[in-house]
Amino acid sequence: MAFARFFASRLLQAVPVLLGVTLVVFVLIHLVPGDPAQTALGARATPDAVDALHSQWGLDQPLHEQYLLFMERLLGGDLGTSLRFGQSAGDLIAARLPVTLWLIAYAAVLACLFAVPLALWAASRPAALRDRVVRVISVVGLGVPGFWLGLVLIEVVSVNWLLLPAAGVEPGLLGHLESLFLPSLTIAAGMTPLIVRSLRTEVLRVTESDFVTTARAKGLTPHQIRMRHLLRNALAPSVTVLTVNVSFLIGGTLVIERVFGLGGLGDLMLTGIDARDFPLVQAVTLVLAVLVVIVNILGDLAQALIDPRVEVQ
Amino acid sequence: MSISSSLSRTGVAAWYERRSRRRRSSRGADASLAIGVAIIGIMMLAALLAGVLSPADPIRQDIPNALAPPGTDGHPLGTDALGRDVLTRMLYAARTDLFVAVGAVLLPLAIGVAVGTIAGYRGGIVDRVVTGVVNVVFAFPVMVLLIALVFILGPGIPTIIVAVTLVSWVSYARLARDLVRRERSMDYVLAAKVSGLPTRRILGRHILRNIIAQPVTFAMSDAVAIILFITALGFLGLGVPPPAPDWGTMIADAQPYFTTHWWLAVFPGLAICAAGLGLSLIADGLSQKWNAQ
Amino acid sequence: MTGPAEHLLSVRGLRLRVGDETHDVVRGASLHAARGEVVGIAGESGSGKSLTLRAIAGLLPTGVAVAGGDIEVDRVDVVRAGPQVLRRLRGHTVGMVFQEPMTALNPTMRIGRQIAEAAMARGDLSRSQARTRAVELLERVGFPEPARRYRQFPHQLSGGMRQRVVIAIALAGNPSLLLCDEPTTALDATVTLKILDLLADLVRDLGIGIVFVTHDLGVAARICDRIAVMYAGQVVEEGPTEQLLRRPRHPYTLALLRAVPTRDRDIDGLRAIPGNPPQRGEELPGCAFAPRCEYAEPECRSEVEFVPIGAGRSTACRRHPLLAAMAGGTS
Numbered sequence: 001m002a003f004a005r006f007f008a009s010r011l012l013q014a015v016p017v018l019l020g021v022t023l024v025v026f027v028l029i030h031l032v033p034g035d036p037a038q039t040a041l042g043a044r045a046t047p048d049a050v051d052a053l054h055s056q057w058g059l060d061q062p063l064h065e066q067y068l069l070f071m072e073r074l075l076g077g078d079l080g081t082s083l084r085f086g087q088s089a090g091d092l093i094a095a096r097l098p099v100t101l102w103l104i105a106y107a108a109v110l111a112c113l114f115a116v117p118l119a120l121w122a123a124s125r126p127a128a129l130r131d132r133v134v135r136v137i138s139v140v141g142l143g144v145p146g147f148w149l150g151l152v153l154i155e156v157v158s159v160n161w162l163l164l165p166a167a168g169v170e171p172g173l174l175g176h177l178e179s180l181f182l183p184s185l186t187i188a189a190g191m192t193p194l195i196v197r198s199l200r201t202e203v204l205r206v207t208e209s210d211f212v213t214t215a216r217a218k219g220l221t222p223h224q225i226r227m228r229h230l231l232r233n234a235l236a237p238s239v240t241v242l243t244v245n246v247s248f249l250i251g252g253t254l255v256i257e258r259v260f261g262l263g264g265l266g267d268l269m270l271t272g273i274d275a276r277d278f279p280l281v282q283a284v285t286l287v288l289a290v291l292v293v294i295v296n297i298l299g300d301l302a303q304a305l306i307d308p309r310v311e312v313q
Numbered sequence: 314m315s316i317s318s319s320l321s322r323t324g325v326a327a328w329y330e331r332r333s334r335r336r337r338s339s340r341g342a343d344a345s346l347a348i349g350v351a352i353i354g355i356m357m358l359a360a361l362l363a364g365v366l367s368p369a370d371p372i373r374q375d376i377p378n379a380l381a382p383p384g385t386d387g388h389p390l391g392t393d394a395l396g397r398d399v400l401t402r403m404l405y406a407a408r409t410d411l412f413v414a415v416g417a418v419l420l421p422l423a424i425g426v427a428v429g430t431i432a433g434y435r436g437g438i439v440d441r442v443v444t445g446v447v448n449v450v451f452a453f454p455v456m457v458l459l460i461a462l463v464f465i466l467g468p469g470i471p472t473i474i475v476a477v478t479l480v481s482w483v484s485y486a487r488l489a490r491d492l493v494r495r496e497r498s499m500d501y502v503l504a505a506k507v508s509g510l511p512t513r514r515i516l517g518r519h520i521l522r523n524i525i526a527q528p529v530t531f532a533m534s535d536a537v538a539i540i541l542f543i544t545a546l547g548f549l550g551l552g553v554p555p556p557a558p559d560w561g562t563m564i565a566d567a568q569p570y571f572t573t574h575w576w577l578a579v580f581p582g583l584a585i586c587a588a589g590l591g592l593s594l595i596a597d598g599l600s601q602k603w604n605a606q
Numbered sequence: 607m608t609g610p611a612e613h614l615l616s617v618r619g620l621r622l623r624v625g626d627e628t629h630d631v632v633r634g635a636s637l638h639a640a641r642g643e644v645v646g647i648a649g650e651s652g653s654g655k656s657l658t659l660r661a662i663a664g665l666l667p668t669g670v671a672v673a674g675g676d677i678e679v680d681r682v683d684v685v686r687a688g689p690q691v692l693r694r695l696r697g698h699t700v701g702m703v704f705q706e707p708m709t710a711l712n713p714t715m716r717i718g719r720q721i722a723e724a725a726m727a728r729g730d731l732s733r734s735q736a737r738t739r740a741v742e743l744l745e746r747v748g749f750p751e752p753a754r755r756y757r758q759f760p761h762q763l764s765g766g767m768r769q770r771v772v773i774a775i776a777l778a779g780n781p782s783l784l785l786c787d788e789p790t791t792a793l794d795a796t797v798t799l800k801i802l803d804l805l806a807d808l809v810r811d812l813g814i815g816i817v818f819v820t821h822d823l824g825v826a827a828r829i830c831d832r833i834a835v836m837y838a839g840q841v842v843e844e845g846p847t848e849q850l851l852r853r854p855r856h857p858y859t860l861a862l863l864r865a866v867p868t869r870d871r872d873i874d875g876l877r878a879i880p881g882n883p884p885q886r887g888e889e890l891p892g893c894a895f896a897p898r899c900e901y902a903e904p905e906c907r908s909e910v911e912f913v914p915i916g917a918g919r920s921t922a923c924r925r926h927p928l929l930a931a932m933a934g935g936t937s
Contacts, residue, residue, distance in 0.1 A: 016445060016448075017448050017449055017452050018452075020445065020446070020448070020449030020452070021449055021452050021453070023449075024449060024450075024453070028461060028462075028465050029465070031462075031465045031466060032465050032466075033466070033467060132341075135597075139345070139590065139593050139594055139597050140586075140590055140593075142534075142537050142589060142590075142593040143537055143540070143541070143585070143586055143587075143588065143589015143590045143591075143592065143593050144585075144586050144589065145541050145544055145545065145548075145561075145564075145582065145585045145586070145589070146541070146545070147544075147545055147548045147561075147564065148548075148564055148578070148581075148582035148585065148586075151564065151568060151571055151578055151582075152578075152579070152582070154571075155571050155572060155575070159571075159572055209709055210704055210706055210709040210710045211709065211710055211711055211712040211713070213665060213704070213710070214702075214704065214710045214711065214712075214720075214772065214775065215712070216665060216696070217663060217665060217696055217700075217701070217702040217776070218696065218697065218723065218724040218727050218775060218778070218779070219693045219694065219695070219696035219697025219698070219724075219727040219728070219779060220693075220723070220727055221693065224723075224727075228712075228715070228723065229712050229715070232714045232715075233712065233713065233714055236714070246454075247451070247453070247454040247455060248454070248455065248456075249454075250454035250456075250457065251454040251455050251456025251457055251459075252456070254454075254456050254457060254460065255456065255545050255548065255549065258548075258549060269457070269460065269461075270460075270549060273460065273464045273551070281461055281464060281465075282461075284457075285453070285457055285458065285461045288453070288454055288457045289452045289453045289454070289457070289458075292452050292453065292454055293452050296452075306714065307713070307714055308713070308714060308759040308761065309713055309759070309761045
């Protein structure tokens with residue numbers, strides 16, 4: 001089937017990118033000025049301890065040997081060992097991943113809930129008052145720093161209004177929905193302007209296309225035209241917009257987790273940074289990059305499902 | 314060119330729609346640009362004149378007068394937990410943040426456009442290598458790679474600029490490459506080649522001049538993101554090392570006092586918002602002007 | 607006032623205005639069409655022929671409005687009709703075929719559904735009946751294996767086949783009037799002939815009327831019973847195809863014919879029309895063509911009237927007797 005073939009080819013395309021990602025993550029540690037083992041252990045570390053770390057990280061071997069070793073471990077599912085926790089980085093990440101995934105998905109859903117109606121509303125009367133209002137909102141929203149907005153929201157909603165928890169994650173589905181609402185809202189606020197802009201342009205492009213005139217000539221109602229003809233055609237490019245912004249979204253969660261005291265991957269990475277825990281930072285960076293690659297593949301697949309022309313290229 | 318010849322095939326209706334949209338948007342574009350330039354201009358000026366404008370020393374501590382509210386004598390926006398004047402620190406922070414932002418926008422713009430132009434024009438193996446590298450960097454979430462790089466390279470202004478450059482040159486490279494590839498096959502490039510112009514001249518004189526508007530427009534919208542990245546780094550403690558002021562660090566320092574001394578976090582936050590707004594207005598105006606052409 | 611009973615379509619003194627401008631782009635165009643008749647509107651780009659056609663279906667683009675005159679389709683007053691009446695009109699009475707078959711179809715919807723949807727817009731068919739009707743229509747417009755083709759997407763079809771789908775959509779509501787906006791301009795010559803034959807068959811078999819907008823007099827000659835020639839927003843000459851093309855009674859028609867290559871005339875015989883069409887918004891007292899006309903006399907620049915000259919013909923040229931005297935002026 002054509003779709004399966006498309007899926008396979010898309011997976012194949014991801015292989016060199018993933019290889020490149022591992023290479024970048026591998027190189028990171030060699031960018032450390034001076035001796036990474038010494039830096040990691042601090043100035044007072046004994047030469048023996050530094051030597052031990054050297055051989056553990058394989059720094060005493062030639063560079064290509066090191067990369068092969070790194071890849072061998074990776075393919076065996078070993079993401080390295082955290083210095084700070086003395087634990088497998090993979091296990092640490094697995095424990096923290098759910099919160100981050102929750103945050104990403106929740107924020108994406110919220111962003112769509114805001115952005116789609118706003119974009120449709122703005123595009124329904126281009127250059128009219130509503131269009132300008134939406135444009136001003138998105139221009140203003142673009143420049144608001146998420147970490148600051150998060151602090152303001154905590155102050156207003158949690159501290160003053162006593163409405164939602166200010167930090168931490170509550171157990172259960174409802175607990176998650178409630179306690180992750182503010183952080184997700186904060187991330188969504190940063191994404192919404194980006195989505196509104198591109199979606200508005202797309203909807204306008206589709207609205208002006210000839211097949212909408214055809215649909216009007218058929219005698220369809222405005223509602224039928226919107227549901228059957230506009231939406232699906234504007235959806236495919238919107239999926240692209242969303243996947244392109246996933247990189248932004250993940251970056252956003254990193255900072256927002258810190259603001260709201262959520263123990264996700266971002267928090268883990270920053271903890272690793274505070275502890276000069278190179279293997280942990282490398283592992284988290286790698287996992288987050290792989291996440292972006294996966295989301296991009298999913299986005300392409302979604303697009304192929306929406307638009308029959310994609311498979312053919 | 315007569316109006317009727319520009320109408321060929323598309324007809325009156327399409328012509329009218331294009332024209333009226335162009336009129337409306339060019340009016341909006343001018344307003345956006347003017348306001349944006351004014352905001353950024355004033356902020357830049359204030360940053361440059363920080364030494365003259367500010368009432369106090371940005372790093373001098375004055376513990377007895379700590380946490381004074383806005384409107385206190387000599388401290389229009391109050392003082393922080395160490396008794397330092399908030400307004401003064403904000404003005405000096407504007408200096409740091411805007412300066413870093415300028416560097417972190419111009420450097421990737423120059424490098425990205427250069428690499429992308431060469432890749433797009435040469436094609437072949439050069440193009441494939443550049444495209445491969447670009448795709449790999451795009452796989453990393455910007456903020457994640459940025460944090461990792463700043464951590465690895467150590468703190469400091471040069472580090473931040475280098476890290477941002479390493480991460481964001483790829484956007485420009487991809488954009489320039491695609492534009493140049495399209496331009497390369499155009500008749501005027503062929504004509505220049507036939508007339509024996511050296512490649513450097515063709516690229517510089519002809520191609521670059523025709524494609525540069527888009528990367529520059531993109532740079533302005535990228536600048537909005539860069540300001541947010543820089544201040545977020547500061548907030549996470551990975552920014553400009555203390556005691557040099559930076560809006561993000563100021564907000565991080567103010568976090569414990571938010572409930573009792575809101576102004577400490579609110580004013581620097583508003584400063585970031587203003588810078589972001591100014592830059593995104595400029596970007597908005599430029600991109601509308603560009604679309605109208 | 608209602609038009610003569612046999613008139614399916616009558617357009618009288620139609621004026622169309624673009625947005626805030628003070629001059630009309632269509633300046634008093636009149637036209638009529640009966641069942642079983644193909645009426646052509648010919649003219650250069652920008653003459654207002656496409657806008658006139660879209661006004662008939664109430665599908666004027668945003669920013670263009672009717673500034674005067676009447677349009678009546680099957681006794682429905684299109685100019686004053688509300689959105690619901692217009693929608694009914696489009697579903698039942700009027701079908702429309704567009705210039706670009708590449709863009710006139712929804713790329714993400716199966717062609718069969720696009721036809722069925724149009725069939726259902728009438729409101730008297732169930733989903734499965736509409737489906738059956740769509741398959742019938744596909745067969746009617748020349749698709750072999752219509753049931754299988756039903757499930758194809760537009761991008762899987764050639765330009766000619768797509769245009770057939772557009773025609774099937776236009777026919778889905780059983781219209782009595784088909785509006786064709788340069789339906790063959792985007793197609794190859796051989797495909798053009800097939801589409802024209804299909805349209806001619808439809809007129810013969812279904813007894814519908816067609817208004818056919820084109821800039822190509824060759825195409826118009828092949829399919830139209832009558833032709834109205836438009837220039838600068840006005841109909842300058844109208845009459846039965848054969849007579850109009852053989853003995854034009856307006857210098858603009860004559861000039862258009864001289865610009866068309868034919869078998870009897872080699873390339874050297876081709877003549878471009880001197881000058882340019884009037885700029886939009888230019889004051890045009892009198893005949894709009896006068897500044898480019900080799901037969902113009904001073905009076906032409908002050909007054910113009912569209913008058914019947916017998917044998918079902920009308921012209922806006924004061925000097926039509928002169929043209930009549932140059933018998934067989936073109937061929």
